[in-house]
Each structure stands twice: as structure tokens, then as C-alpha cells.
Amino acid sequence: MIQTLEDMIQRFCAYGLEFKDSDGFSHYWCTLIPALELAYKTSIHSSTGKTPAMLEKGWNPRLPYDTLKKDLVDIYPTESSFKIMLYKARHHANRCMQDSFKYAKERWDKSHKPPDFKIGDLVLVSTLNFNNIKGPKKLKDSFAGPFMIKALHGLNSV
Structure with missing residues (x-):
């Protein structure tokens, strides 16, 4: 606004x-x-x-x-x-x-374009909101994965 x-x-x-x-x-x-x-x-x-x-x-x-x-x-x-x-x-x-x-x-x-995820694609997950990773923040990896998509729930969530 x-x-x-x-x-x-x-x-x-x-x-x-x-x-x-x-x-x-x-x-x-x-x-x-x-x-x-x-x-x-x-x-x-x-x-x-x-x-x-x-x-x-x-x-x-x-x-x-x-x-x-x-x-x-x-x-x-x-x-x-x-x-x-x-x-x-x-x-x-x-x-x-x-x-x-x-x-x-x-x-x-x-x-901006809509993401084109498909079942079976490999994706990385952001660790920005992960609270269970120990150690200093600056040494923490930015992304975890790759993980394979098993199901789609909307356009932007898997």
C-alpha cells in the first residue's frame, strides 16, 4: 500500500x-x-x-x-x-x-512468472525459518536438499 x-x-x-x-x-x-x-x-x-x-x-x-x-x-x-x-x-x-x-x-x-514445478523435480528448501539447526547463523547453509517433489498443493507449494 x-x-x-x-x-x-x-x-x-x-x-x-x-x-x-x-x-x-x-x-x-x-x-x-x-x-x-x-x-x-x-x-x-x-x-x-x-x-x-x-x-x-x-x-x-x-x-x-x-x-x-x-x-x-x-x-x-x-x-x-x-x-x-x-x-x-x-x-x-x-x-x-x-x-x-x-x-x-x-x-x-x-x-514474475508462475513457477513450473512438476512431480519428480528436485528442489531446494530455504533454511531461513529453520530453528532446529545448531551452530552460528553465518555458517548455516542457506538451502537444504535437494528433495524430490512427491505431490503438488497449489501453484507455489509442494
């Missing part, structure tokens, strides 16, 4: 310390971090199919533009422009977050 947030902040701040959007609103990147956090907490993640807010609290927060009725006449133009600015900031953060997820998935898929 921290790597995802770091990547999102990098993409969110790619325009520099201050940038202007298409409507001429000027933004400092640090003032838009709450919008990025809200976009992250209210976006459905592909791994869980739910939003982090739903998983953490059991409900999704009501967003500012959800509470404003779109068919009302705008009395104060500042409210209207503020509503548009909030919506665009959240939309921009959501788009950056989706790009970040897509980039992380492509990077992971490029460098």
Missing part, C-alpha cells in the same frame, strides 16, 4: 510544486494531498473489489459533490467554481491512481 501511495504522489506531483489546471485554478501539490487520500479511500481496488473505506469502517464516505444537487440554481459563483475544482481534483487524483495501479501491475507481470 505504501508503494502504491508513493507512486500516486509521484504522479500527482509530476507538474511541479505549483500547476494550473485547464480552468485556470492554481494548485500547490501539498494542498491536494487530502483529495488524493479521499480518491484512494473511495476507489474500488481490483484485488478486493471494495473500497479501503468500506473495508476499514464498513461504509463509504459521502463526497462533497454527492451532496450537492445538480439541478439547483447557483446563487454564489464561488460555490460553483469550488464544486468544479473539487470534482476535477478528485477526478485527476483518481486517474493518477488508476495509472499507478496499471503501471505497478505491468511492472510485476513483466518480471
Whole structure:
């Protein structure tokens, strides 16, 4: 999660310390971090199919533009422009977050492939969590084996 947030902040701040959007609103990147956090907490993640807010609290927060009725006449133009600015900031953060997820998935898929173990293959077992081997740790072998695979239990365990 921290790597995802770091990547999102990098993409969110790619325009520099201050940038202007298409409507001429000027933004400092640090003032838009709450919008990025809200976009992250209210976006459905592909791994869980739910939003982090739903998983953490059991409900999704009501967003500012959800509470404003779109068919009302705008009395104060500042409210209207503020509503548009909030919506665009959240939309921009959501788009950056989706790009970040897509980039992380492509990077992971490029460098990882599923193991192709077969019954009868010889494998080594890591001794990292073996507590029953006596002697100093630096003299301990890193792997034990080779052992022959007798049965497969899933893709990565034998």
C-alpha cells in the first residue's frame, strides 16, 4: 500500500510544486494531498473489489459533490467554481491512481512468472525459518536438499 501511495504522489506531483489546471485554478501539490487520500479511500481496488473505506469502517464516505444537487440554481459563483475544482481534483487524483495501479501491475507481470514445478523435480528448501539447526547463523547453509517433489498443493507449494 505504501508503494502504491508513493507512486500516486509521484504522479500527482509530476507538474511541479505549483500547476494550473485547464480552468485556470492554481494548485500547490501539498494542498491536494487530502483529495488524493479521499480518491484512494473511495476507489474500488481490483484485488478486493471494495473500497479501503468500506473495508476499514464498513461504509463509504459521502463526497462533497454527492451532496450537492445538480439541478439547483447557483446563487454564489464561488460555490460553483469550488464544486468544479473539487470534482476535477478528485477526478485527476483518481486517474493518477488508476495509472499507478496499471503501471505497478505491468511492472510485476513483466518480471514474475508462475513457477513450473512438476512431480519428480528436485528442489531446494530455504533454511531461513529453520530453528532446529545448531551452530552460528553465518555458517548455516542457506538451502537444504535437494528433495524430490512427491505431490503438488497449489501453484507455489509442494
